[in-house]
Amino acid sequence: MTQEQFAKYSFLLDRTARKVKQYAQQQFKQGDFDVTVDQWLVLKNLSEFGPMSQTELANLVFKDHPTLTRIIDLLSKKEYVKRVPHPQDRRSFQLHLTDSGVSKVTALRPKILQIREKAWENLNEEDFEEFKRILNTIYQNLGGQVMEE
Amino acid sequence: MTQEQFAKYSFLLDRTARKVKQYAQQQFKQGDFDVTVDQWLVLKNLSEFGPMSQTELANLVFKDHPTLTRIIDLLSKKEYVKRVPHPQDRRSFQLHLTDSGVSKVTALRPKILQIREKAWENLNEEDFEEFKRILNTIYQNLGGQVMEE
DNA sequence: TACAAATAATTAGTGTGACAAATATATGAA
DNA sequence: TTCATATATTTGTCACACTAATTATTTGTA
Numbered sequence: 001m002t003q004e005q006f007a008k009y010s011f012l013l014d015r016t017a018r019k020v021k022q023y024a025q026q027q028f029k030q031g032d033f034d035v036t037v038d039q040w041l042v043l044k045n046l047s048e049f050g051p052m053s054q055t056e057l058a059n060l061v062f063k064d065h066p067t068l069t070r071i072i073d074l075l076s077k078k079e080y081v082k083r084v085p086h087p088q089d090r091r092s093f094q095l096h097l098t099d100s101g102v103s104k105v106t107a108l109r110p111k112i113l114q115i116r117e118k119a120w121e122n123l124n125e126e127d128f129e130e131f132k133r134i135l136n137t138i139y140q141n142l143g144g145q146v147m148e149e
Numbered sequence: 150m151t152q153e154q155f156a157k158y159s160f161l162l163d164r165t166a167r168k169v170k171q172y173a174q175q176q177f178k179q180g181d182f183d184v185t186v187d188q189w190l191v192l193k194n195l196s197e198f199g200p201m202s203q204t205e206l207a208n209l210v211f212k213d214h215p216t217l218t219r220i221i222d223l224l225s226k227k228e229y230v231k232r233v234p235h236p237q238d239r240r241s242f243q244l245h246l247t248d249s250g251v252s253k254v255t256a257l258r259p260k261i262l263q264i265r266e267k268a269w270e271n272l273n274e275e276d277f278e279e280f281k282r283i284l285n286t287i288y289q290n291l292g293g294q295v296m297e298e
Numbered sequence: 299t300a301c302a303a304a305t306a307a308t309t310a311g312t313g314t315g316a317c318a319a320a321t322a323t324a325t326g327a328a
Numbered sequence: 329t330t331c332a333t334a335t336a337t338t339t340g341t342c343a344c345a346c347t348a349a350t351t352a353t354t355t356g357t358a
Contacts, residue, residue: 019293053307090353238336240336318341327331328329
């Protein structure tokens with residue numbers, strides 16, 4: 001394996017990740033989902049794990065704080081999420097889905113699961129396991145923390 | 150394989166790609182390379198394949214035209230690249246590395262190859278082949294064109 | 299208690315990515 | 329030749345990623 005090969009794999013990885021995101025975003029747009037792929041990730045996690053602070057959410061979705069602040073700003077403006085002052089800690093907020101946010105998640109969830117499926121055609125269980133293992137190895141090589149299942 | 154799994158893999162892919170880019174960018178910054186990861190990709194390809202138009206280059210690095218225009222703007226400002234009017238076609242430019250651009254590529258190339266290696270520790274030849282195959286399958290599933298080696 | 303250090307969130311600045319629309323020029327068919 | 333169509337590049341707008349710095353508040357330690 002030459003060093004040049006490593007650079008090529010980095011390129012392939014980047015290109016594929018962009019394609020997956022772009023494809024999903026196009027479908028979101030076509031279906032008038034009124035959220036971006038990243039905004040969806042935030043809504044979905046709030047829905048699954050309940051109210052939490054921005055720091056907790058940032059760790060969950062692996063976005064940095066400034067990025068998350070802006071995503072929350074956008075979701076607040078759309079009134080899918082609201083910032084509720086934390087009762088004990090005046091520095092922080094609890095993020096809650098609004099009723100409208102809950103409905104949005106319910107409505108979009110099945111559609112998005114279907115969109116996500118497309119990328120994985122022509123691959124089997126073994127491929128998925130391999131892929132996950134390799135991605136996690138790379139992530140750890142660069143100092144990332146992998147969560148247990 | 151449940152639909153939820155597909156969403157998780159999409160997330161892992163995105164997260165890993167961002168990590169790889171972020172790691173490289175940090176190293177670039179630490180070494181005062183004076184270019185970003187994406188700017189480097191452009192310089193490297195111009196160095197390897199010689200002068201070409203922006204359209205050709207955009208196809209080579211899989212960036213869209215507006216994005217490439219802006220990257221070239223930055224590289225021009227830094228005087229690593231210059232736009233030379235195409236002799237026959239006044240709509241287009243030939244992109245040339247400047248002398249300073251050539252030196253930059255020569256100086257950075259070995260350092261960057263080394264940085265890229267880090268992500269791939271603890272993986273073997275078979276893993277790389279698998280990984281490439283899976284990435285390309287995904288890319289094709291979403292309508293992308295894969296190049297022959 | 300007092301005050302330095304840590305933490306939560308935001309702001310600012312730059313770069314990249316996607317998409318749509320605009321501009322300038324070239325090409326091909328009637 | 330002319331005019332519609334195609335091509336090369338740019339501009340504009342919004343969203344996201346990362347860094348650094350800032351603000352407000354809390355915590356830990358002397």
